[in-house]
Amino acid sequence: MNFPMDPFFQFLFWLLNTPGVGGIAVGLLVTISISIYASSIFWIARGAKADEADGYAYPTSTLLDH
Numbered sequence: 533m534n535f536p537m538d539p540f541f542q543f544l545f546w547l548l549n550t551p552g553v554g555g556i557a558v559g560l561l562v563t564i565s566i567s568i569y570a571s572s573i574f575w576i577a578r579g580a581k582a583d584e585a586d587g588y589a590y591p592t593s594t595l596l597d598h
Contacts, residue, residue, distance in 0.1 A: 537545070548554040 547557055
């Protein structure tokens with residue numbers, strides 16, 4: 533094996549090489565990824581349903597000259 537085994541990589545190898553602990557770690561990563569994706573989609577959908585104000589709180593750049 534030509535890959536240098538620093539302590540960090542030794543820990544990762546130990547973590548992912550054991551079936552039980554590696555499976556839990558991978559399952560946790562997948563769960564976190566899916567929850568971030570789902571919450572992002574929910575946040576976008578909730579923003580699409582937000583009520584828009586009739587007027588601007590401040591004048592836009594096109595209204596400054598009027």
